[in-house]
Amino acid sequence: MKVVCAPDSYKEALSAVDAAAALARGVRGVLPSADVVELPVADGGEGTTETLMAALGGQLIAVDITDALGRPRTAELGWVASECLAVVDVAQGAGLHHIEVELRDPYRSCSSGVGHLVSAALDLDPRRVVIGLGGSATNDGGAGMISALGGRLLDCNRRPVTPTPEGMNNVASLDLSELDPGLAGVEVILASDVTNPLLGPDGATAVFGPQKGVTPARVPVIEKVLAGWADVLETATGREVRDLPGAGAAGGLGAAFLALTGATLRPGLDVVAEAVGLEEAVRDADLVLTGEGRIDGQTRFGKTPWGVAEIARRHGVPVVMLGGEVRPEGRALIDDTIVAVEPIHTGYTDLDEALDNTGADLEQAAASAVERIR
Numbered sequence: 001m002k003v004v005c006a007p008d009s010y011k012e013a014l015s016a017v018d019a020a021a022a023l024a025r026g027v028r029g030v031l032p033s034a035d036v037v038e039l040p041v042a043d044g045g046e047g048t049t050e051t052l053m054a055a056l057g058g059q060l061i062a063v064d065i066t067d068a069l070g071r072p073r074t075a076e077l078g079w080v081a082s083e084c085l086a087v088v089d090v091a092q093g094a095g096l097h098h099i100e101v102e103l104r105d106p107y108r109s110c111s112s113g114v115g116h117l118v119s120a121a122l123d124l125d126p127r128r129v130v131i132g133l134g135g136s137a138t139n140d141g142g143a144g145m146i147s148a149l150g151g152r153l154l155d156c157n158r159r160p161v162t163p164t165p166e167g168m169n170n171v172a173s174l175d176l177s178e179l180d181p182g183l184a185g186v187e188v189i190l191a192s193d194v195t196n197p198l199l200g201p202d203g204a205t206a207v208f209g210p211q212k213g214v215t216p217a218r219v220p221v222i223e224k225v226l227a228g229w230a231d232v233l234e235t236a237t238g239r240e241v242r243d244l245p246g247a248g249a250a251g252g253l254g255a256a257f258l259a260l261t262g263a264t265l266r267p268g269l270d271v272v273a274e275a276v277g278l279e280e281a282v283r284d285a286d287l288v289l290t291g292e293g294r295i296d297g298q299t300r301f302g303k304t305p306w307g308v309a310e311i312a313r314r315h316g317v318p319v320v321m322l323g324g325e326v327r328p329e330g331r332a333l334i335d336d337t338i339v340a341v342e343p344i345h346t347g348y349t350d351l352d353e354a355l356d357n358t359g360a361d362l363e364q365a366a367a368s369a370v371e372r373i374r
Helices: 016-030 048-056 090-094 112-122 143-148 204-212 218-237 249-261 268-276 278-283 304-314 351-356 358-373
Strands: 002-005 035-038 059-066 072-080 085-089 128-132 152-154 173-175 187-191 264-266 287-295 319-326 338-343
Touching: 002 016, 002 278, 016 035, 016 048, 016 287, 016 358, 048 059, 048 072, 048 085, 048 128, 048 268, 059 112, 072 090, 072 112, 085 090, 085 112, 090 112, 090 128, 090 249, 112 128, 112 143, 143 152, 143 249, 173 218, 187 249, 187 268, 204 218, 204 249, 218 249, 249 264, 264 268, 268 278, 268 304, 278 304, 287 304, 287 358, 304 319, 319 358, 338 358, 351 358
Parallel strands: 002 035, 002 287, 085 128, 128 187, 187 264, 287 319, 319 338
Antiparallel strands: 059 072, 072 085, 152 173
16 A cells, blocks of 8 residues: 655644654554555745655755844745755745744744845856745835845935834835845745735735734724835836735735746646656545645645645545644635544644644554555
């Protein structure tokens, strides 16, 4: 029996790499002779770099940056020397999971840490740079990232402007004369399933801002700031980006990358699936195990487990989804391909305890699934 273990990360508990290993242990505990393939996947969010490095035999390189609140921390970028490929996660440079819940405030946050990572990646002289656009704590339209790469935000008197929504009320121009020259000629691929524009009811602020801590009263304030920033950004680069699909990804970092580099936007799972050879592995499998932190009504809209299931569907391979949490609407995903949707945690009343036991619970859930299906 061949079983493919292709999970995303279980947020705040387990990386995709460790989740795949836990699933594999569960399968082997029931079927010691099974052909078990560990293929951790990601969709451009947290863990994309680690997942791609594991698949491509690349290395993780530590970089000193500042987080979304300007505090120093060490982040990692990925480097595959044989392919001259660098990988940067926005979640590493300006990740929401690095900011304490009570301190989350996109109005006073910026994406400069992403710029620090991109700058370090450019120092490696890559041919291609993959940017995982997900998991950001920011809503600055990429202003902080551009500042860290040498761009200067200026007011009408040519004085520097702080690259946060709070500080960008009076931004009048963007000076790109000292922008990192390494950006020129580099192919930039944006890995993201977000196709929202920068502005409007479907834009970065209205849709994703509240998830990051933007209060209802702040939504129109930040929306106005980003509208002004879009004018400045488009004037400086000569590219109209505000309405492009993906411009609203990662608090508007999508717009900044599209404006600066003319980047290509691709579904994050497609980028990772190609790199890890997911389709080839699934083609002759007997079962696929996948999952992430939550399985709910949003799972079918571009989430990693759904993308994995769609690949399995093409080859008639059954799929079991295992979630840290499974909402009632998640069970509605069950069909001819997705044969089970199950929570991995049972009986816990304390969230921290459940998170601590994610690896063991995932292993047990995999074992139970194989027992039922074999």
